[in-house]
Amino acid sequence: MNGAQALVNTLADQGVEICFANPGTSEMHFLAALDNPRMKSVLCLFEGVCTGAADGWYRMKDKPASTLLHLGPGLANGLANIHNAKRASVGMVNIVGEHSASHLKYDPPLSSDIEGLARPLSHWVRRAESATSIAWDTATAVGKASEHPGQIATLILPGDTAWKDAGDRVVPAAAAPSRKVPDVARIDQIAQVLRSGEPALIILANKATRGRALELAGKIAAGTGCRLGSQFFTARIERGAGRVPVERIPYAVAQGSAFLASFKHLITVETKEPVAFFSYPDKPSLLKAPGTVVHPLAEADEDSEVALEMLLDALGASGIAPRIQERIETPVPSGALNPVSIAHALAAALPEHAILVDESLTTGRESMGLTMGARPHDLINNMGGSIGYGTPVATGTALACPDRRTFCMVGDGSAMYTIQSLWTQAREQLPVTTIIFANNSYAILKAEYANMGAGTPGPQALAMIDIDRPTIDWVAMAKSMGVPGVQVTTAEDFHAQMVRSADAEGPVLIEVKLY
Amino acid sequence: MNGAQALVNTLADQGVEICFANPGTSEMHFLAALDNPRMKSVLCLFEGVCTGAADGWYRMKDKPASTLLHLGPGLANGLANIHNAKRASVGMVNIVGEHSASHLKYDPPLSSDIEGLARPLSHWVRRAESATSIAWDTATAVGKASEHPGQIATLILPGDTAWKDAGDRVVPAAAAPSRKVPDVARIDQIAQVLRSGEPALIILANKATRGRALELAGKIAAGTGCRLGSQFFTARIERGAGRVPVERIPYAVAQGSAFLASFKHLITVETKEPVAFFSYPDKPSLLKAPGTVVHPLAEADEDSEVALEMLLDALGASGIAPRIQERIETPVPSGALNPVSIAHALAAALPEHAILVDESLTTGRESMGLTMGARPHDLINNMGGSIGYGTPVATGTALACPDRRTFCMVGDGSAMYTIQSLWTQAREQLPVTTIIFANNSYAILKAEYANMGAGTPGPQALAMIDIDRPTIDWVAMAKSMGVPGVQVTTAEDFHAQMVRSADAEGPVLIEVKLY
Known part of the structure; x- marks a missing residue:
């Protein structure tokens, strides 16, 4: 060997x-x-x-x-x-x-x-x-x-x-998998905060946005009246009907700060207090209100399931039923494509146990709240902010879960970064529906230009954030790599094509034409 | 400000x-x-x-x-x-x-x-x-x-x-551009080597493969009978009819060593002695024969034009006419596409002062000798070996030289790395002809598999170096980004499309179908 x-x-x-x-x-x-x-x-x-x-x-x-x-x-x-x-x-x-x-x-x-x-x-x-x-x-x-x-x-x-020859293979003894357990004193202190009735938000992240940890958090919320939140981006969250609902802290600095303003306590689980994604000349970096206190329930390397279990015990609320999201039957939308009709189409079309990889930026991400009552699904976000993550990640989720359909929502600017993913999806005949939100623009940057106080973009600056001239033909792009593609211009078509794609054996691309 | x-x-x-x-x-x-x-x-x-x-x-x-x-x-x-x-x-x-x-x-x-x-x-x-x-x-x-x-x-x-406000702009005083000049003793020693009549190869690189430095090298060759060579890859070489001809040291270890075996002296100009691109279990890293002596005429940071001028003076050969490549009229080839017919088509089609960016790997690079007598042109190679350099570099050469046509020869595997270049070429309407050699394979790796002594590739290994399943539709790919494309299957069509592209205002893609 x-x-x-x-x-x-x-x-x-x-x-x-x-x-x-x-x-x-x-x-x-x-x-x-x-x-x-x-x-x-x-x-x-x-x-x-x-x-x-x-x-x-x-x-x-x-x-x-x-x-x-x-x-x-x-x-x-x-x-x-x-x-x-x-x-x-x-x-x-x-x-x-x-x-x-x-x-x-x-x-x-x-x-x-x-x-x-x-x-x-x-x-x-x-x-x-x-x-x-x-x-x-x-x-x-x-x-x-x-x-x-x-x-x-x-x-x-x-x-x-x-x-060269490897000889006998020698490997270290496998370490027993172990996760750090939080301190009891910390748990008791947080239990006291929750019992106080002062407005509190538990911010869940990483392993705590799914499975038993999420269910435990749902019990704590049901027992104490506190609210459950997540950072705007999460690694994977189990959501939809039948799951514990989690509120999303908004992305933009003003909205994020407004959302957090009403909480006296932020209790963090495998994450830190919310921070602005970027720095702006006249905006704060930290989103919480002055006077709001942050309590780490579980650090990133600690076992949040154990931490939540301990907290539930300390609260004496183990027997309570968790807060659960009801199914919301969303009617199939029709007419113009916009963030709301797109979210409604998604809510109506998502099949049970779909995997939703979201890199939709301006088009999709602000309206995801409208899909809270969709059939149960997993939502995956980009935690690092480097665009070009969506189509590769969807390739990986589809290989990991060949019996579930992955829907990858991606802006056109982001999709172009790693568009080669389509070829691997075709080669492996992966169950991926790629949804391209084609607005011919790095639309997020237009908003950010104003947020930055950089004035009104001149023609040259504007040219650098528009990706028209030429417009990208996404159906041709998909075809070039062996993926069948279709363009939609109405909400009902978008819904219909998503539903149809769910029955496809292999990959499909849907261009959502927004310009 | x-x-x-x-x-x-x-x-x-x-x-x-x-x-x-x-x-x-x-x-x-x-x-x-x-x-x-x-x-x-x-x-x-x-x-x-x-x-x-x-x-x-x-x-x-x-x-x-x-x-x-x-x-x-x-x-x-x-x-x-x-x-x-x-x-x-x-x-x-x-x-x-x-x-x-x-x-x-x-x-x-x-x-x-x-x-x-x-x-x-x-x-x-x-x-x-x-x-x-x-x-x-x-x-x-x-x-x-x-x-x-x-x-x-x-x-x-x-x-x-x-x-923030920048105040008054303060910059350092501009340094006078200066290049190091080689030592006279070194020049005299090399002049002695060339006078000895022992077989010598001057290996030119960087700024020495063009302009006055190249002409000076051509005089030295004419005056002493030494030969002129370049590494297999050069940053930019001026070649074709009317230019000083330079021999290319072959890429493969066996051929490179065979080429160098006959030389007693290697005289390097802005480069080092030839080294194998990769290491192989049973092949040497250095390509020269044992006993061959290496003489640095100009180091990478020295002024090679001055060094060659000094050497020419030391040889007393300043008045001699340089060795010059004659024009070779290559008939338009017909029939099957293969490395030889491709090189002949290129030699016949290249317009005067074309810029040739070569990332063709297996298809084009071994037969470039057949284009020595083409109309004068610049050839640009990848010096770093990381694929995906061709189409971006061609984008840059076309912006630098809008009055000349850039021909970018690129293997399909390499082209996929940075295919987004086509969009910028369309946007800026750049004079680039992208030639995709579509063999549906990382063909170079098939040869390297054997060179490495890795045995016969099994089906799984072979699948990792074939990029069929699906085949890439290059015309659709080009269309998706606003570049007109055409597929050719014969040498005469390849020639005709290259000639036609030379008159195009903007970019064109030619898929050379080799499978």
């Missing part, structure tokens, strides 16, 4: 089932090793698709995928979506090919400081020193990626460590 | 005429400042297009362009083509937006270690400290980028330094 085979076998032993890859010459032995029935390999035509797909995989599976990237530049191409994944507490194992040590000293064209490129966005970086230690390195990487919260682990693989 | 305006005005004062941009919220004041008649702004739909286009601009203009990138992830998206530019000794000024210092401490979602991301691939990195110092910082960045060889300068621009 050579180093590459040891690596792939160790990944599989440690529970990594999939590798999103764009290989190059230096990874040929790794490629050979991927011919292993225990590892599914998925080819992506750009590394940003690999890392985004690994992100989507983790969001649904709660365990890391691997990526295979070609030296420093291949890693660099994947970094923006690694940034987004890192901000979503996603675990990921990146394997980065590298020249053999004996070749590196000649500074060949493709060499670069891979550790330097990896460190700013990885929690753990290691260069494999030899084929014989690679199993150990790999198991360590998977262990790191599997921690709570998930970590970005990057393993650099010099060519000779891939092709 | 605010900091952003000071920055743009200083760029313009220092001779930077163009900015390739993909702005975000934090760059709104910079965007406003781009409304300046002294600065052309070009919108790109992905940052890899921005940095590649800046590379292409420098290759033709010998002076830096600027880019505008959105925080760490925007920079990360541009890094692969910054790597390629750096390896081609290209100067470039990257402006990277950043949160204000007062906001950074809250670790908002888009924050990351921008310096950390910039350093591995920049020669110079600075964070602007205030609006009042930004003119100084900008002039320093341009000075750095304009050095010989060109440097990558990255200036990080926090929001508040853009929107």
Whole structure:
């Protein structure tokens, strides 16, 4: 067994089932090793698709995928979506090919400081020193990626460590998965706050926006009358009919501050107090009102399920039924496409257990409240703010959950960043409906131009935030990569095409023409 | 004048005429400042297009362009083509937006270690400290980028330094442009080598593959009988009829070594001795034969024109006429498309002073020798080996030279990396003919799989280097972004479409169907 085979076998032993890859010459032995029935390999035509797909995989599976990237530049191409994944507490194992040590000293064209490129966005970086230690390195990487919260682990693989004999595989003893438990005193203090009756918002994040943790939060809300909120962006939230409803803190600084103004207490769960996404000349960075007190119930690395259980016990409210969202039957909308009719169409069309990946920015994101009573579904957001995350993440969620349909709502500007995802979706015949909101503009920037107090954009500045001239033909774009596409111009057509796509075997693209 | 305006005005004062941009919220004041008649702004739909286009601009203009990138992830998206530019000794000024210092401490979602991301691939990195110092910082960045060889300068621009008042602009005194001159003793020693009659190859690179330096090398070759060569990849070479002919050292290790075996002396000009692109289990890293001596005539930071002039003087051969390539009239080929018929079609079709950007890998690059006697043209190669450089670089060369036609030859796998370039080409109506060699495969990797001794690829490994399933419809792809496209299946059609494209006002895409 050579180093590459040891690596792939160790990944599989440690529970990594999939590798999103764009290989190059230096990874040929790794490629050979991927011919292993225990590892599914998925080819992506750009590394940003690999890392985004690994992100989507983790969001649904709660365990890391691997990526295979070609030296420093291949890693660099994947970094923006690694940034987004890192901000979503996603675990990921990146394997980065590298020249053999004996070749590196000649500074060949493709060499670069891979550790330097990896460190700013990885929690753990290691260069494999030899084929014989690679199993150990790999198991360590998977262990790191599997921690709570998930970590970005990057393993650099010099060519000779891939092709030389690996000997016996030795791996560290598996650490028992454990999460930190919060302090009892902290729990009691928060219980006291909730009993006081003063207005309080529990802000849920990461693992606490779904499953048993969410249900526990719903009980606390039912028992104390406090409200439940999430940051504007969440890694994954279970929502819709039958789930505990969670209010979304608005994105814009003024609306976010207004929403939070009425709370005397913010209780944070796996997150911190709300912060403005950007800095503006005359706006605050922190959104809470002066005098509002922040209480961390569970830090990012703590077990929020245990924390919420402890809090419920302290409140003596374990027996109560959680607050639950009722089903709202939304009539099929008709006529003009706008944020409200789009949200209504979505609410009416979403099939049960759909996965909704949202990168819709101006078009969709402010009206998601209208889908609260839709059939139960998972909503996934971009936590890192680097655009081009949606279509890769949807590729990953669809591979993770082949029996569920992923709907990917994405603005045209964002979609263009990593549009190569469509090809992988066609190749793997993935159940993804890509919804392009085509407004021919970085519309969010028009609003931000004003928010920034940059005056009225001149023609040249305006030209830099409009993406008309030429308009992008999304149906042709989809066709070029083997994805059937359709354009809709009315709300009823949009609804009908979403419903039809839910029955499709493979991917479909719907261009929502907004101009 | 605010900091952003000071920055743009200083760029313009220092001779930077163009900015390739993909702005975000934090760059709104910079965007406003781009409304300046002294600065052309070009919108790109992905940052890899921005940095590649800046590379292409420098290759033709010998002076830096600027880019505008959105925080760490925007920079990360541009890094692969910054790597390629750096390896081609290209100067470039990257402006990277950043949160204000007062906001950074809250670790908002888009924050990351921008310096950390910039350093591995920049020669110079600075964070602007205030609006009042930004003119100084900008002039320093341009000075750095304009050095010989060109440097990558990255200036990080926090929001508040853009929107605050800049006061009077103060810039450092311009340094007189100077290049190091080689030592006379070294020149005399090389003159002695050339006089000895022992077989010698002068390997030209960077500024020495064109203009007066190339002509001087042609005189030395004519006077001494030595041969002239280039690395397989050059930043820009002037070639074709009427130019001094330069032999290309083959790419593959065996062929490269065979080519070099007959030389007793390698004389390097702005480059180092030839090194294999990758490391292979049983192949050497250095291509020269044992016993061959390497003589640096001009180091990368020295003035090769002066060095060649000095050498010519030392040889007493200044009066001699340079070796010159004659025009070869290549008949229009017909029939099947293959590397030879493709090269013949190219040789016959290339108009005078065309710019040829080559990222054709397996299809085109080995047969470029057949275009030696074509009409005079410039050939540009990828020096860094990160694919996805071709279409962005062609975007930049076309903006730099609007009166010349750029032909961009690119493999399908490479083209998919940064295909967003087509949109900018359509928007700016650039004179670019994009030639896609569609073999539905990372064909180079099939050869490399064998070269690596990785055995016979299994079905899963093979699937990872074939990019069929689905085949990409390049004409639809071009249409989606407003570029007219055509597919050719014969050599005569390929020739005819190239000739026709030369008369087009704007961009054209030709899919050369090879499967």
